[in-house]
Amino acid sequence: MWKKILLILGSLLLAVVVLGGAGIAWLFLRKPAMAPASSIKVSMAPERIARGKYVFTSVANCGGCHSQRDFTRVGGPEVESGRGRGTVLSDILKGLPGQVVAPNITPEPETGIGTWTDGEKIRAIREGVDKDGRALFPMMPYQLYRRLSDDDVQALVAFLDSLPPVHNPLPRTKLIFPVSVLIKSAPQPVGSVAPVDRTDRKKFGEYLVTVGVCGDCHTPVDDKHNPLPGKLLAGGMLFDTTFGKVVSANITPDTDTGTGKWSEEFFQKKFYDYKEYATNGPPPLPGPQDFTLMPWLNFSQREPEELSAIYAYLRTLPAVHNPVDTHPGFPKKPAVP
Ligand code: HEC
Numbered sequence: 001m002w003k004k005i006l007l008i009l010g011s012l013l014l015a016v017v018v019l020g021g022a023g024i025a026w027l028f029l030r031k032p033a034m035a036p037a038s039s040i041k042v043s044m045a046p047e048r049i050a051r052g053k054y055v056f057t058s059v060a061n062c063g064g065c066h067s068q069r070d071f072t073r074v075g076g077p078e079v080e081s082g083r084g085r086g087t088v089l090s091d092i093l094k095g096l097p098g099q100v101v102a103p104n105i106t107p108e109p110e111t112g113i114g115t116w117t118d119g120e121k122i123r124a125i126r127e128g129v130d131k132d133g134r135a136l137f138p139m140m141p142y143q144l145y146r147r148l149s150d151d152d153v154q155a156l157v158a159f160l161d162s163l164p165p166v167h168n169p170l171p172r173t174k175l176i177f178p179v180s181v182l183i184k185s186a187p188q189p190v191g192s193v194a195p196v197d198r199t200d201r202k203k204f205g206e207y208l209v210t211v212g213v214c215g216d217c218h219t220p221v222d223d224k225h226n227p228l229p230g231k232l233l234a235g236g237m238l239f240d241t242t243f244g245k246v247v248s249a250n251i252t253p254d255t256d257t258g259t260g261k262w263s264e265e266f267f268q269k270k271f272y273d274y275k276e277y278a279t280n281g282p283p284p285l286p287g288p289q290d291f292t293l294m295p296w297l298n299f300s301q302r303e304p305e306e307l308s309a310i311y312a313y314l315r316t317l318p319a320v321h322n323p324v325d326t327h328p329g330f331p332k333k334p335a336v337p
């Protein structure tokens, strides 16, 4: 009898060890979903590079993470000579799950992505795997950039190819377990993406809010990084950085705690107030009460029709009552408008 039970227990244990081990091995060895990179060579026509620069700076704000930035100045402008040279994000932003590095994406062959094909660059941006098929940490917002149209992503790569190569060796991203294995389910092949219909303001606005990555900063998340239900773009996410703390604003149309009272004119002015700083360089940051991660400088260069479309889309969102103090510990600025 005992022998029998021991035998059953033994085989059960063995099954657990074998299956469990296999499960863990599977998690580690599993490859992310991916398709072969396309063999495209993007057009380097001047107007394509110019469009790509616009997508890099304003539409998708790539430089927010991948460029050298000067956070001693208002708005943390990109440093022109360090555009795309990469940043160790976890040295600046607290609370990331390990060492997180936005790599050097200039066409430098040793420390940048100079040896990557254009197809591999497009795949990384929209599908989330690197040249060797490794899953990228989705703080690189490829789950949103998958919406970038073929036209826009090709222009973007033309701009990347045109950047002056910068030699800037950086460490690699090293995530803690289990984040390191869980992220393997994030990459997805995308295929071909048609351009959005710009004449449909709300649809165009939804596209711009998606690829502008507004949600990654303005939609609060739980401790597993899942968006909180019913809180779309309601703000309240804390960014604790070496330059100061800032909390994202509620941009839903709630009249008390969001942007409900804002006219479209006022909304546009909020962005265009930074235009002068974006062109001529911003003044030094007066203090941590004015520190922000909101990409005001880059977004101030957006076309008026784009801001108008974003405004129109934001008006369609459910108004969420969520009072936010963007600079905790400092006196509140007078409420506007
Ligand atoms: C919020 C920060 C953030 C933004 C915005 C961002 N990236 Fe990234 N990007 C990252 C991080 C972090 C990684 C590395 C992830 C990893 O190593 O797992 C990365 C990786 C990459 C890679 C792969 C490079 C390599 O050597 O593996 C490319 C290419 C890239 N990004 C291009 C872009 C482009 C183009 C944009 C704009 C459309 C952009 N990124 C916007 C954070 C960002």
Ligand code: HEC
Residues within 6 Å of the ligand: 064, 208, 209, 212, 213, 214, 215, 216, 217, 218, 239, 246, 247, 248, 249, 250, 251, 258, 259, 270, 292, 293, 294, 295, 310, 326
């Ligand atoms: C990197 C994070 C980040 C991204 C990306 C981002 N925001 Fe913000 N945003 C913030 C933070 C933090 C604040 C609060 C501090 C401030 O006003 O500068 C803010 C403030 C704002 C405000 C001012 C609200 C008020 O009550 O004064 C508006 C409007 C806004 N964001 C719209 C957007 C839109 C639209 C997008 C996408 C196109 C976006 N933001 C993308 C971080 C971000």
